[in-house]
Amino acid sequence: MTGNHRNSSITRRRAIAVTGGTVAAGGLAVTGYQSAFADTTEATATASATSTGACMTLMSSVTEGPYYLDGALVRKDITEGKSGVPLTLRLTVVDATDGCTPVKGAAVEIWHCDAWGYYSGYTTANPGGSAPAESEDGSTANDDTYLRGYQIANANGVVKFETIFPGWYTPRTCHIHVKVHTGGEKEDGTYEGGTVNYTGQLFFDDTVAEEIFALEPYSRHSGSYTTLDDDMVYDGGGASSGLLTLKAVHKADPSKGYKGSLSLAIDPDASNTGAGSGGGGTPPSGAPSGEPPSGAPSESASPSASASS
Numbered sequence: 001m002t003g004n005h006r007n008s009s010i011t012r013r014r015a016i017a018v019t020g021g022t023v024a025a026g027g028l029a030v031t032g033y034q035s036a037f038a039d040t041t042e043a044t045a046t047a048s049a050t051s052t053g054a055c056m057t058l059m060s061s062v063t064e065g066p067y068y069l070d071g072a073l074v075r076k077d078i079t080e081g082k083s084g085v086p087l088t089l090r091l092t093v094v095d096a097t098d099g100c101t102p103v104k105g106a107a108v109e110i111w112h113c114d115a116w117g118y119y120s121g122y123t124t125a126n127p128g129g130s131a132p133a134e135s136e137d138g139s140t141a142n143d144d145t146y147l148r149g150y151q152i153a154n155a156n157g158v159v160k161f162e163t164i165f166p167g168w169y170t171p172r173t174c175h176i177h178v179k180v181h182t183g184g185e186k187e188d189g190t191y192e193g194g195t196v197n198y199t200g201q202l203f204f205d206d207t208v209a210e211e212i213f214a215l216e217p218y219s220r221h222s223g224s225y226t227t228l229d230d231d232m233v234y235d236g237g238g239a240s241s242g243l244l245t246l247k248a249v250h251k252a253d254p255s256k257g258y259k260g261s262l263s264l265a266i267d268p269d270a271s272n273t274g275a276g277s278g279g280g281g282t283p284p285s286g287a288p289s290g291e292p293p294s295g296a297p298s299e300s301a302s303p304s305a306s307a308s309s
Contacts, residue, residue: 061199062233064274065177067119071190072109072148077162080146084115084164085212086249086257089202093157093180096265102157103266107181107191110161110202111148116221117169120144128170129223150191165204165212165258167221173231174209175242176202179274180266197266199274202242203234204260211254 093106113119117127118134121142147166151159168174178201184194206227212218213225228234228243235241239262250256 061272061274062201064179064199065201067113067122067125068111068177068275069121069145069148072111072150073145073189074107074150074152074186074191076149076151076160078110078147078149079163080120080144082114082146082164083217084167085215085218085255087163087165088257088259089161089163089176089244090259090261091159091161091178092261092263093153093159094263094265095268097267097269100265102153102155103182103268104153104155104157105182106153106157106159106197106266107150107184107194108153108159108264109148109150109179109181109191110163110176112163112166112176113169114147115164115167115217117167120146120148125169127167127221129221131221131223152186152191165209165218167218168209168213168225170223171226171232173206173226173228173234174204175231175233178202178242178264180264182266182268195271196273197268197270198264199272200242201233202244202260202262203228203231204244205246208246208254208258215255 089110091108093103093108094100095103111119113127114134116131116134117129118131119125121144123134123142123144147163149161151161153159166174166176178199179196180198181191181194181196184191186192210225213221229236234243237243239245242262244260244262247259247261248254248256249258
């Protein structure tokens with residue numbers, strides 16, 4: 001599962017959590033767009049969101065989870081050689097407090113597990129079920145930075161990532177973590193300063209996910225997959241709860257990949273790092289085990305505790 005890693009140096013700085021008194025409860029709503037993949041229709045997609053009012057409904061942030069690392073690189077392709085079904089992710093950031101206008105310069109940060117359920121930086125954490133070892137060389141595996149990155153929104157509020165379809169780990173459904181930042185700037189290859197306006201998670205239709213998991217290399221991870229209905233974070237709200245709009249690159253061959261899209265409507269005045277707060281709660285028994293880097297967070301941490309880097 002390890003590949004050729006490029007541009008993978010990273011400084012693991014521990015972020016300071018926003019205290020309970022300064023964390024806003026809201027910050028984002030989401031609406032999917034099939035048309036978001038055509039560059040010429042981005043403005044139309046944003047206008048559509050405005051007319052329906054869908055993006056004006058703010059939702060609560062959720063936990064960032066136990067596998068966040070500060071200092072991800074600004075890059076479009078975050079795979080670092082990881083194998084899996086290709087996923088092109090296009091997200092559109094708009095201002096829910098200003099008529100859903102595009103938020104130019106917003107920094108969208110994502111991170112997710114590989115095809116077997118491992119996160120870079122936490123490669124000794126057992127994903128549950130039966131999966132091959134992440135790396136033959138445990139001494140350097142946690143230096144990898146695969147499947148993590150930032151993109152800066154263009155004038156239409158759009159960011160685009162090239163990645164792979166995530167796998168799964170016990171007891172979670174297939175998902176991608178996301179943070180939206182504003183007010184900072186690109187520095188030394190990463191994004192510095194500003195405010196985290198929203199911390200959330202993106203989800204995948206069960207039918208598509210289970211079809212992908214029957215393919216190599218996903219099929220080498222066996223065990224009990226958690227569906228959306230049984231997930232501890234997804235609340236069943238569809239696009240407003242982070243469910244991606246998915247479009248197959250080739251309908252007859254899922255191995256060719258998918259395109260996923262969603263519109264993220266933020267409140268630029270909200271602040272929520274997702275550290276120790278939100279809808280994730282404490283994982284039940286059977287959650288990933290192992291020895292993440294020292295100081296790694298717990299989903300049960302209090303809002304005033306330090307966030308992970």
